[in-house]
Amino acid sequence: MNEEPELQTAAPQRTPRESFRAGLRAGLPFAIVGFVLSLSFGVLAREVGFSALGAIIMSAIVFAGSAQFAAVSILGGGGGVGAAVAAAALMNSRFLPMGVALAPSLPGGWLKRGAQGQTVVDSSWAMSNLGDGRFDRHFLFGATAVQYSTWCAGTATGALGGSFIGDIEKLGLDAVYPAFFLSLLLAELRDRRARFVALAGALIALALVPFTPAGIPVLAASFAALAGLRRQRSAEV
Amino acid sequence: MSAQLWGVVAACAVVTALIKGFGPVAVGGRDLPAWTAGVIGLMAPALLAALVVTSALADGQRIAVGEQTVGVGLAGIVLARGASVLTGVIVAVGVTAGLRALGS
Numbered sequence: 534m535n536e537e538p539e540l541q542t543a544a545p546q547r548t549p550r551e552s553f554r555a556g557l558r559a560g561l562p563f564a565i566v567g568f569v570l571s572l573s574f575g576v577l578a579r580e581v582g583f584s585a586l587g588a589i590i591m592s593a594i595v596f597a598g599s600a601q602f603a604a605v606s607i608l609g610g611g612g613g614v615g616a617a618v619a620a621a622a623l624m625n626s627r628f629l630p631m632g633v634a635l636a637p638s639l640p641g642g643w644l645k646r647g648a649q650g651q652t653v654v655d656s657s658w659a660m661s662n663l664g665d666g667r668f669d670r671h672f673l674f675g676a677t678a679v680q681y682s683t684w685c686a687g688t689a690t691g692a693l694g695g696s697f698i699g700d701i702e703k704l705g706l707d708a709v710y711p712a713f714f715l716s717l718l719l720a721e722l723r724d725r726r727a728r729f730v731a732l733a734g735a736l737i738a739l740a741l742v743p744f745t746p747a748g749i750p751v752l753a754a755s756f757a758a759l760a761g762l763r764r765q766r767s768a769e770v
Numbered sequence: 771m772s773a774q775l776w777g778v779v780a781a782c783a784v785v786t787a788l789i790k791g792f793g794p795v796a797v798g799g800r801d802l803p804a805w806t807a808g809v810i811g812l813m814a815p816a817l818l819a820a821l822v823v824t825s826a827l828a829d830g831q832r833i834a835v836g837e838q839t840v841g842v843g844l845a846g847i848v849l850a851r852g853a854s855v856l857t858g859v860i861v862a863v864g865v866t867a868g869l870r871a872l873g874s
Contacts, residue, residue, distance in 0.1 A: 562854060562855040562856050563855060565856060566855060566856065566859050569859070569863075581775075582771065582772065582775060583771055583775055584771040586771075587771040587775060587776065587779060590779060591779045591782065591783075594779070594783040595779070595782045595783050595786050596786075597782075597786050599821075600782060600786060601782070604778055604782055608775070608778065614774055614777055614778050614781070617778050617782075618778060618781040618782055618785060621782045621785060621786070622785045622789065625785065625786050625789045625790070626789065627817050627821075628786075628789050628790050628793075629789060629792060629793060630793075630813055630817070631793070631813065631817070632789075632790055632791070632792055632793020632794055632797075633792075633793035633796075633797050634793070634810040634813050635793060635794060636793045636794045636796070636797035636798035637797070637798065637800070639794050639798045643795045643798070646791075646794035646795055646798035647791035647794055647795045648791075649794060650790045650791045650792075650793060650794035650795070650798075651787060651790050651791065653790055655817075655818070655821070658814070659814045659818060662810075662811070662814055664811050665807055665811065666806060666807030666808075666810045666811060702870070703867065703870060703871075704863070704867050705837075705838070705841060705862070705863040705864065705865070705866030705867030705868075705870065706863060707838055707866070708826075708838045708841040708842055708845070708859075708862035708863050708865075708866040709859055709862065709863060710825045711821075711822050711825035711826035711838070711842045711862070712841070712842050712845040712846075712849075712855075712858050712859045712861075712862035712863075713855065713859060714818055714821040714822045714825065715822050715826075715842060715845060715846050715849060715858065716849050716855040716858050716859075717814075717818050718815065718818040718819055718821075718822055719846070719849050719850055721814045721815040721818060722815060726812065727812060727815045728815075730812045730815045730816050730819075731815035731816065731818070731819035732819070733816070734815065734816035734817065734818075734819040734820045735819040735820060735822070735823045737820065738819070738820035738823055738824050739823050739824075739827065739828075739833065742824060742827075742828045742831060742832075742833060743831050743832065743833065744831070745831075746831075747824075747828075747830070747831075750820060750824055750828075751817060751820040751821055751824055753820075754816050754817060754819065754820030755813055755816050755817055755820075756816075757812070757816040757819075758809045758810075758812040758813045758815075758816045759809060760812060762805060762808060762809060
């Protein structure tokens with residue numbers, strides 16, 4: 534019962550090439566899951582009025598699952614462009630603290646750092662976290678590269694062959710997304726403090742769900758990580 | 771596809787790039803104070819836990835428990851026992867779809 538899920542994580546002693554390859558391998562299971570997720574996105578986008586090309590281009594240049602689903606769902610519900618883009622921005626707002634956390638691990642000028650920041654997706658970011666405030670960026674790039682490939686391929690499959698796939702909810706495909714994040718979360722619960730922060734983050738998010746737009750509860754949950762200040766202070770005493 | 775939908779695609783791409791690029795551009799190139807290491811290390815459990823509960827228990831601005839919640843809960847049990855992410859996802863999807871089939 535106490536076994537950790539079999540997830541590969543970043544290791545600091547690898548060469549850049551080894552880290553990239555390790556990232557590719559670690560990202561593969563998530564890429565397969567991402568294929569299913571993006572397939573359902575392709576189907577949904579077509580139902581809302583996207584052309585197959587439009588859905589594929591959106592996945593290729595946005596590459597942010599929750600934001601894509603949020604925007605397309607709002608359009609499907611009769612919402613306007615502004616509401617759809619705002620929802621996507623809110624869903625992506627969690628990438629702000631992730632990007633700030635990653636920033637010291639990215640070398641180069643501002644343009645290069647900004648470009649490297651585009652490779653952040655939830656699973657790659659979590660797995661490349663070395664746990665001491667640093668990230669293995671080559672591992673991150675590898676884990677994202679394989680997921681990007683299947684994200685685009687899945688969208689194309691769903692957008693072009695959606696009529697053969699059927700009802701996404703009936704098939705239970707809406708359970709893919711939370712199960713995907715749950716596998717990442719379990720790998721992060723290394724100690725008591727991490728479990729406490731996870732519980733606090735979950736409670737903050739749930740408490741805000743009825744009162745705030747989608748995206749805000751997740752962003753607000755990042756404040757639970759401030760518990761890390763206490764550990765720092767304890768270490769200083 | 772309408773110009774409006776193409777506008778959504780373009781705007782989402784720009785907004786996402788700005789959000790993902792903000793931290794690395796604004797903060798990158800210099801070390802953060804030492805106290806941030808503990809906070810950064812705990813960011814993942816906080817954000818991932820929020821993503822799990824909002825995707826499994828929220829339907830818009832409503833808390834909702836349904837077949838998907840049961841499927842994800844059982845997936846959590848097999849994942850905690852050491853199953854791979856693929857096995858966990860298959861359990862979540864299978865249980866959710868099965869319960870919906872029984873209920874329909």
